[in-house]
Amino acid sequence: MNTPAPRAARVTPISGFPEYLPAERIVEQYFLDVIRETFELHGYPSIETRAVEPVDRLLGKGGDADKEVYGVTRLAADEDEDAGEVEFGLHFDLTVPFARYVLENAGRLSFPFRRYQIQKVWRGERPQEGRYREFTQADIDVVDVGELSSHYEAEIPLVMAEIFAKLPIGRMTIQVNNRKIPEGFYRGIGIDDITGTLRIVDKLDKVGPEKVQGMLEEAGCTSEQAEQCLALAAIRTDDLGFVEQVRALGVEHPTLDEGLEALSRVIRTGMENAPGALVADLKIARGLDYYTGTVYETQLEGYESWGSFCSGGRYDALASDGRTTYPGVGISIGVSRLLGLLLGKGLLTASRSTPACVLVAVNDEEGRPESTRIATALRSRGVPCEVAPKPAKFGKQIRYAERRGIPYVWFPGAGEDGGDQVKDIRSGEQVDARPDVWQPPAEDLRPQILRREG
RNA sequence: GUGGGUGUAGCUCAGCUGGUAGAGCGCUGCGUUGUGGUCGCAGAUGUCGCGGGUUCAAGUCCCGUCACUCACCCCA
Known part of the structure; x- marks a missing residue:
């Protein structure tokens, strides 16, 4: 121990990679315990997938994911190898690895297969309050072969509602929509660009109805069509009243009927099993293309500007090996984001910084x-x-x-x-x-x- | 990626038109020879983010750089 102490390198935090003090970690572990217990109470087994996936699989879902994927390479890799080719990347959510896992183990899993997964994920974006580059997600999904019963879309949010009721946080509202409602509605009034319209309507919370109206008209809608879209998006009820309100807009389309029926099942199940937790909100779109039916978003009362802490939806093609398609429905809690807010605002503390009594x-x-x-x-x-x-x-x-x-x-x-x-x-x-x-x-x-x- | 802000003690920060590095909190010891919290006294702790430049002299001015941070984008 007589080495002349070299000047200690200055230690600095790395932006977006949060670390908690022991008292904060106690709060986090409590949350994780409640989440895990509730998942298991609902009969979900746990899996853990590796942190890395092949880069082409991570990027396969399309879109602008490439910028946020962290590549993983060996420092000692041959320099004369093509340095531009990174084989592996850290997963940026738990859905992509889960889809891969289902395909890989399809022969050994029993369908419908349900699982929960609580793991770190990584995204290489600019961090800010409530948004990190390394964070924890807690997912549940149910996946089946070929067809997936729609009752899962109603049951999955009940699990999350139960968790939010147990946690010492304020009131969480799970907002639910079904993509078939706007899709059928838009078709019923003669709009063809469904996803484009959804993307614009999705900005409603941020930019307000006037701007959305303008953007819709810019995208080719008549002002009547734009008004109808906004009227649909304004509907929000905590019971089945949304059906009447949609009907009152006078639009007819078989896809719209399907969507209304499906959403009614979800809301009815919520009213019976988790009163007050779910609300039908027809402006919820979720930006991601691959959702096909029910979609969920969750806000903490009083902190709506923080966005969604828990979201998900139904995918008709969660995974596919070319011959068989595996539809699924899932929902995910942003554990780090939730804790980041609650701890950051000082709304939660632990009574002590150690488990010792x-x-x-x-x-x-x-x-x-x-x-x-x-x-x-x-x-x-x-x-x-x-x-x-x-x-x-x-x-x-x-x-x-x-x-x-x-x-x-x-x-x-x-x-x-x-x-x-x-x-x-x-x-x-x-x-x-x-x-x-x-x-x-x-x-x-x-x-x-x-x-x-x- | 674009634009702003900030880097000084463990923490929060002060430090004017350049002139020998400060406060509060925390920490250690003592008052209090074996039961804490209050109070009093004493004490320790700094590559002033890093590199360069101007100057007799730089925490302070200039240039560069890095980090952190906020907003936009996007998401959980």
Whole structure:
């Protein structure tokens, strides 16, 4: 250890790659626990896919994905190899890897196949608040062979509604639409460019109805057609009332009928099983082309400007090997984005920065074995604890606990009869206790996730 | 990718028209010879992001560069 210490390289954060402090991580882990438990409560098994996919598969979905894909190369790769060719890239969502996984394992999976997947994903875009280059997503999807029953489109948002109800966050609203509604509606009024029109209407929240009207007319719509599109997009109901409102616009098309029926099933299921969680919102489009039926977007009440924390939809061709097509429906929570907001705004904190509920004090180094035995006894009954690092003055040991938010300090042999005592350092109350029977109040056993109104 | 802002102690920041590096919080010790939080006293901590230039002299002015950050685009 006598190397002359080289000047330490300055450490700097890397933009878009967030790292939490222990107290924040406790909040994140709580969220992940709730998400996982709820997914499993609904019978979803878990898979994990590798972090990399072949670049051509990542780019295969088309669009402008290429800019956001991180390539993975070996630093020692031959320099005379074609440096421009990167074989592997980090996945930028969990849907593309899942589709590949389904194809690869089709012979060994039972269909309809459902799974959940909670993993990091990477996107090489400019980060800003709530948008990162490395972040965690939690997905559920159901995929079948050839045909996928539509009831899954109604069941999948119930899982997310249950998660949002359990988490100590505000009110989450899952907004649902069915692409067949605008598609049939547009065709019914003589618009042919369905996706182009959807893309424009999708900007409604950002630019407002006047601009959308103008953009639609620029794209070739008559002003009557544009007005009709805006009238459809304005419909939003938390019950089946949207059907009547669409009918009142007087447009007829078989695809429109299909869409209204499908969305009605979703909303009805929501009303029965997760009252208040779902709302039919006919302006929800989702920019991505591959959604074909139901689409979901989720907003946190009071933070609508933060956009969607949880979205997804139905794909009629999630995966295809050329002979067989696998339709699917899925929905995904942006865990990092949600936490980034809630922690960043100080709306959530953990009651302590460690799982330890008890600090077992050490009287002197000769007493450490006794303290360790006490800790072992507490742990054997599920009480998280740690032993003090040094036999410092008790004031120091108490302060060690206080700094970390550990609520109890255990004093070996402090009782009048030579037995132990445990002190609640918040109240100062100190009582006789035995390590083989003492139990903290249930709310102290684990760190609490505290919500601050803000 | 385009445009703005900011880089000084562990953190938040001050530092004027260039003249020897500061505060608060936090941290350590003591008051308090084994039960914290309050209070008082004492103390430690800096490649002033990096490189170059101007100058007798640069945290300060100029050029470059890097990083972080905000907005646009797009998404979770």
